[in-house]
Amino acid sequence: MNATTNPERNMMKRQTLILLLVLSLIGAACGGDDATETTSGAGDSSATTAAGGGGEITLDLARFFGDCDEATQGVTDVSQATTECEVVQILTNAFDEADNGITINKLGGQAWDSYYTQLSTTFASGNPPNVAVMHSHRLPDFAGRDLLLPLDDELSGAGIDFSDYTTPAQEGAKWDGSIYAVPWDIHGSLWHMNVDIFTEAGLVDSDGNPIIPTSVDELIEQAQTIQETTGKMYFSQDWFEFGVGARLFLGLVAQQGGSITDGDGNATVNTPEGQEALRLMNELADEFSDPDQGYTDSQAAFLNGDLAVLHNGTWVVDQYSREAPFEYMATSLPTIYGQPGAWGDSHMWVLPAASNEDPAMREASLEFVKFLYDNIAAWARGTGHMANRVSILEGGELDDAPQRSNYADAAEIAVFVPAVPNWAGAWDALAEELNATWVADKDQSTALADAEARMNEELGR
Amino acid sequence: MTAVADRTSTHGTDSRLRAFLASDSVSAWSFLLPFLVIYLLFLLYPVIQAVIMGFYDWDFLDISDRTFIGLENYGRMFWGTNMTWDVTQLWQWRLVGLLGIPLVLRAHRRRAVSRTAMITLVLGVVAVFGIAMGVHPGVDGRWYDSQFWGSFGNTVLFTVMSTPAIVALGLGLAVALNRPGRLVGFLRTLFFAPYVLSVAVLTLIWAFLLNPTTGLIGSAFETVGLEPINWLNNPTWAMPAIVVTTLWWTVGFNLVLFLAGLQDIDKSQYEAADIDGANGWEKFQFITVPGLRRTTLLVVTLQIIASFQIFGQVFIMTRGGPNGATRVAIQHIYESGFRDFELGYSSAMSLFLFVVMVGISVLQFKFFPEES
Numbered sequence: 093m094n095a096t097t098n099p100e101r102n103m104m105k106r107q108t109l110i111l112l113l114v115l116s117l118i119g120a121a122c123g124g125d126d127a128t129e130t131t132s133g134a135g136d137s138s139a140t141t142a143a144g145g146g147g148e149i150t151l152d153l154a155r156f157f158g159d160c161d162e163a164t165q166g167v168t169d170v171s172q173a174t175t176e177c178e179v180v181q182i183l184t185n186a187f188d189e190a191d192n193g194i195t196i197n198k199l200g201g202q203a204w205d206s207y208y209t210q211l212s213t214t215f216a217s218g219n220p221p222n223v224a225v226m227h228s229h230r231l232p233d234f235a236g237r238d239l240l241l242p243l244d245d246e247l248s249g250a251g252i253d254f255s256d257y258t259t260p261a262q263e264g265a266k267w268d269g270s271i272y273a274v275p276w277d278i279h280g281s282l283w284h285m286n287v288d289i290f291t292e293a294g295l296v297d298s299d300g301n302p303i304i305p306t307s308v309d310e311l312i313e314q315a316q317t318i319q320e321t322t323g324k325m326y327f328s329q330d331w332f333e334f335g336v337g338a339r340l341f342l343g344l345v346a347q348q349g350g351s352i353t354d355g356d357g358n359a360t361v362n363t364p365e366g367q368e369a370l371r372l373m374n375e376l377a378d379e380f381s382d383p384d385q386g387y388t389d390s391q392a393a394f395l396n397g398d399l400a401v402l403h404n405g406t407w408v409v410d411q412y413s414r415e416a417p418f419e420y421m422a423t424s425l426p427t428i429y430g431q432p433g434a435w436g437d438s439h440m441w442v443l444p445a446a447s448n449e450d451p452a453m454r455e456a457s458l459e460f461v462k463f464l465y466d467n468i469a470a471w472a473r474g475t476g477h478m479a480n481r482v483s484i485l486e487g488g489e490l491d492d493a494p495q496r497s498n499y500a501d502a503a504e505i506a507v508f509v510p511a512v513p514n515w516a517g518a519w520d521a522l523a524e525e526l527n528a529t530w531v532a533d534k535d536q537s538t539a540l541a542d543a544e545a546r547m548n549e550e551l552g553r
Numbered sequence: 554m555t556a557v558a559d560r561t562s563t564h565g566t567d568s569r570l571r572a573f574l575a576s577d578s579v580s581a582w583s584f585l586l587p588f589l590v591i592y593l594l595f596l597l598y599p600v601i602q603a604v605i606m607g608f609y610d611w612d613f614l615d616i617s618d619r620t621f622i623g624l625e626n627y628g629r630m631f632w633g634t635n636m637t638w639d640v641t642q643l644w645q646w647r648l649v650g651l652l653g654i655p656l657v658l659r660a661h662r663r664r665a666v667s668r669t670a671m672i673t674l675v676l677g678v679v680a681v682f683g684i685a686m687g688v689h690p691g692v693d694g695r696w697y698d699s700q701f702w703g704s705f706g707n708t709v710l711f712t713v714m715s716t717p718a719i720v721a722l723g724l725g726l727a728v729a730l731n732r733p734g735r736l737v738g739f740l741r742t743l744f745f746a747p748y749v750l751s752v753a754v755l756t757l758i759w760a761f762l763l764n765p766t767t768g769l770i771g772s773a774f775e776t777v778g779l780e781p782i783n784w785l786n787n788p789t790w791a792m793p794a795i796v797v798t799t800l801w802w803t804v805g806f807n808l809v810l811f812l813a814g815l816q817d818i819d820k821s822q823y824e825a826a827d828i829d830g831a832n833g834w835e836k837f838q839f840i841t842v843p844g845l846r847r848t849t850l851l852v853v854t855l856q857i858i859a860s861f862q863i864f865g866q867v868f869i870m871t872r873g874g875p876n877g878a879t880r881v882a883i884q885h886i887y888e889s890g891f892r893d894f895e896l897g898y899s900s901a902m903s904l905f906l907f908v909v910m911v912g913i914s915v916l917q918f919k920f921f922p923e924e925s
Contacts, residue, residue: 208891208892209891209892212613212614212891212894213891215614215615216613216614216616218616233614233894234614237612237614237615237618238615239614239615331786332786332874332875333872384765384783384786386786389764389766514893516892516893517888517892517893520888520892524873524874524876524877527874527876528875528876528877531787531788531874531876532788532875532876532878534876545695545699546699546700549698550893553893
């Protein structure tokens with residue numbers, strides 16, 4: 093009996109297994125469809141409703157500045173914001189909740205340094221967002237490939253007055269003569285000071301404000317005085333993590349009337365101006381700083397009161413104003429060579445061309461960007477970044493915001509990185525070679541020659 | 554008649570269908586097909602696609618922008634301006650490589666490799682280490698891609714530093730923990746636990762530990778009167794710090810593989826050795842090590858492949874610095890593809906890395922000591 097039933101049982105088992113496998117495959121396939129419908133549904137619905145000309149439009153928004161959804165859930169009052177993320181998210185909430193028929197679908201909220209990989213992937217997959225934030229130095233890579241919507245004929249219709257922007261902001265939003273972005277700010281290098289240490293060293297004026305050096309000699313003399321009288325370190329910055337050294341280098345070269353690129357977009361860092369800037373930076377690193385400090389360490393040293401001057405950006409002004417347990421002051425980068433100059437960049441809003449072909453979608457995207465344009469002052473007030481519209485700067489809207497009057501000229505003296513394609517790799521190469529001089533004692537002339545060669549290699553890609 | 558014929562025919566079809574469904578090949582394909590579809594779609598197809606892309610100037614952002622350029626990407630990787638050849642170029646590495654020749658000849662004498670394979674391998678070693686590695690840019694010359702060989706060299710350095718350490722520690726821990734007991738079970742879990750962490754968490758923990766001012770290691774140095782080292786910002790120590798981080802992270806996996814291997818060794822061999830008066834080291838040397846030969850081959854192969862793919866720890870902890878000391882091949886490939894948008898060139902570099910990894914794996918299987 094067993095001899096006859098076992099094969100049948102085995103066959104039945106086998107058939108059952110096969111059936112189960114087939115069913116599971118079908119199930120998986122159906123599940124896959126469901127998932128596809130769910131994920132693409134949100135994106136597709138926007139396109140559908142937009143094409144129909146009625147109903148709710150959903151805009152995909154790509155941005156960095158981080159995630160703060162939990163802290164800002166339901167908040168629409170931007171005055172409650174304390175960070176970059178909270179300002180932009182609360183403004184998004186406010187636009188979302190307004191009766192405008194547009195919903196914002198935020199994609200991620202990455203840190204700025206990983207953002208462009210994610211953004212590039214959306215372009216590569218043919219599914220870019222409707223609105224995206226972008227640094228001005230990244231614009232040539234995207235606009236140069238016709239991936240962004242030219243806005244020359246769109247802005248006035250949307251109620252955005254491009255002529256109200258400062259000259260650096262306008263230039264940062266253009267590529268090949270056309271406007272591709274709506275600038276949101278200018279951000280750049282600042283000189284953050286612990287006034288208590290300056291006071292202790294006797295380096296304050298009659299108003300009790302720190303004396304700002306006006307030459308290299310004055311800077312070195314001030315550094316020596318502070319270190320000798322207070323025992324505190326004079327200067328620090330992020331010496332090796334995020335290319336902050338390259339920012340200072342750019343500013344110091346610009347102050348000598350130099351530029352890190354020529355008119356043809358070639359790197360020109362191995363110049364007398366570059367050599368002097370690097371020499372001074374190494375003197376600071378060797379005598380008046382600790383080049384082992386990265387972004388977090390240098391910031392911690394400053395906020396602990398162990399540091400007189402921190403070179404960092406505009407984005408920390410409000411944080412330091414709140415957190416510093418000493419009298420804090422921020423100013424523009426001191427002009428220690430012939431002319432003012434400091435590294436600057438711009439956060440801007442761009443509209444990818446592929447996702448804004450539909451007129452209704454384009455109109456909705458522009459409406460959102462116009463809302464952000466209207467809130468430039470709120471962004472500047474909440475973050476420390478500089479407003480980039482003349483009407484705001486001259487209207488005194490930000491005069492009562494912390495420290496702003498101390499670096500009111502920063503928007504004017506900002507020197508943007510050159511608007512050339514492939515700049516990201518060139519900038520990384522420059523930062524790495526500069527770092528090598530204070531981290532690995534690389535010969536300064538060799539480092540500048542290598543930096544120039546590597547930058548041109550990157551720019552020539 | 555017709556009805557009967559129909560029934561017979563239906564019955565015949567049914568039985569043929571049953572026989573077909575019951576056949577081994579249908580069962581086998583039913584089980585294989587789901588994996589095969591995924592394998593072909595997500596592994597084989599991308600590999601073939603990468604090979605094709607390596608011959609193109611392929612823009613990542615604009616997929617319509619691609620131009621066939623033949624071997625230009627490979628020329629850019631391997632060549633430069635004012636190239637010359639020098640016997641002293643990288644002589645230490647080349648000397649080590651040339652030591653492979655006696656190994657090949659020994660393997661041939663042991664009949665582990667055929668005469669043809671021996672000649673091919675000797676010629677290969679001479680071509681790579683004797684000739685190719687002596688080529689370099691001369692005075693005022695420059696590699697077309699100045700970062701390629703440096704990052705590839707750092708990958709090799711990481712592999713050379715990490716593989717023996719991780720394999721030896723995995724084996725040592727497995728031998729120590731190959732016994733019953735609650736404490737041993739707890740320790741096994743403890744050593745394996747880091748392996749389940751993501752690279753982001755791992756790097757967060759180790760960046761904190763290695764921080765010279767706030768980290769545990771820096772504090773320990775201060776306690777014994779030593780100056781804390783800024784491990785990740787020191788060109789000499791950054792790579793060893795990455796190796797230690799990786800060791801802590803992955804040694805648990807090798808531990809598990811070795812434990813499984815140890816449990817396959819017949820216990821009677823140890824009993825016989827005990828009767829013969831063998832000591833612990835002799836038992837390890839003559840029973841454990843030979844008994845783990847296959848496991849060791851697997852672990853070493855997996856470890857080398859994993860080491861060649863080092864990226865996450867480096868990219869998050871040092872970004873390739875300081876002064877390029879930890880810049881590895883995958884980081885260069887990633888930056889070329891995603892930062893500089895050169896997908897064709899990054900595919901060509903990936904393919905080179907793939908060929909190197911396959912080559913090393915094949916050599917390992919070929920030359921790993923046979924059972925004696």
